[in-house]
Amino acid sequence: MWRALRITVLLVVLATVALGAWRAQHRATSWVNTLHVSIYPINADGREATARYIDQLEVQDFAPIADWLDGEARRYGINTLKPLAITLAPPRTSLPPQPLRHPSALEALMWSLQMRYWAWRNDDSPGPRPDVRLFVQYHDPAVTTAVQHSVGLEKGLIGLANVFASRVDHGGNLMVIAHEMLHTVGATDKYDPVTLMPRFPDGYADPQQRPATPQTQAEVMAGRIPLSPERADIPLSLRHVRVGPTTAAEIGWLRAP
Template sequence: MFKRIRIAILLFILASVALGTWKSQSRTRSWQSTLYVTVFPINADGSEASARHIAALEESSFEPVEEYLDAQANEHGLAQTRPVMVSLGSRIERVPPPRPRTSSVLDAIRWSLTIRYWAWANTPASAPKPDIRLYALFYDPATHHVMPESTGLQKGQIGLAHLFAEKRMHGSNLVILTHEMLHTLGATDLYDLRTTLPLYPDGYAKPKQSPRYPQTQAELMAGRIPLSETQADIPLSLRETVIGARTAREIGWLHD
């Protein structure tokens, strides 16, 4: 009985936020005007290394993302000249609640609501008001070897990226941030969840290349450069990735 009431309340909250969410989603996916993205850094492990890395971040640290999306949008024939502007927001002190390890749908819904509440309660005001909020959680690579999984939520347009606090990792950090940003716009993963290998053909930068291997770039939502049927490499910068036709369709750049 109580469980039913809890679910009913949850559904009510979902329904009431759905309208606002739908409105903002249809605006961002129409690509009529520039989308504002703000990156909020978080010292996720409370380390010196993360604090130093965050202090060194500048507005210009994210320019490669803007230039990349400009060029990729252009490739897909989008008329909008600056589709996305990325700015650096203030540092956030409080770490977001971790994602549940279960695959239960109810847990996923609950976590999505919890994150949206956390974002509402902890995000400092910034101008322009962001359409998409990306939280960059930094960890010292000397003490963290495996990162929690990064996430991009279409509902609420929130991305959580778990990143290494190291200058030479900045390029691959931008790949992860942009990947999660595209999730918030409706893009889906193009890799095999079990093996992490890119899915053929949509997850390949050049699916028609012959011979097929090795590829030299990754499709952004596949996240890896296919080297052979069983091997794939992590791209070190956005220059080593492209946005393929399927992703372009999912985010509203292509309409065929």
């Protein structure tokens, strides 16, 4: 009897958690209300230069992401008064669990659970609880020339972005953050994981263009501007980034690509 009761209680708890997650995901992708996103800066390498950079960050530094998403949403007929609102949380004092580069299914699941628990323990964003939490790990470019792969979790609405602690790289940082944010609301990568080249057609900002290259914009989930079938450049800012039709469908802006 007691065993049956424990199983029943556990099933009720799991159902409640699942329902809460579904409601949060549905609200985040309905685009009826403002999507509230909080950014949590992290000093990933412990260097003083990185700490100084993080200390001078202000919420206005991330406003271009909200402005960009507003413009892209309106291109697809999404007329939410304010599609995105961003808040800046205090810097984290501990590092989150780091994902493996090529994890197995079990390793990916374990990291996801660890990351969600860590995020819960390190959530003190100002104001109302955000819909999406983006933990942004900053690295000093003087000692780090390449950063680890960034990850966005649709289940949990959590992103882990790796960027550079440099004003020169700020525009590129914003694109990485926007990319991971869209992962949390259902967007998928649209580049070849080996070559990092955008996939045609869904990785092209204008897949109807003929000839297909050179493009002038990057598709946000491809991350690069295709200049030829063998070359693609990283955009310097969100001014050169678009939400393509496939991504728009994935995040709820279109019924079909």
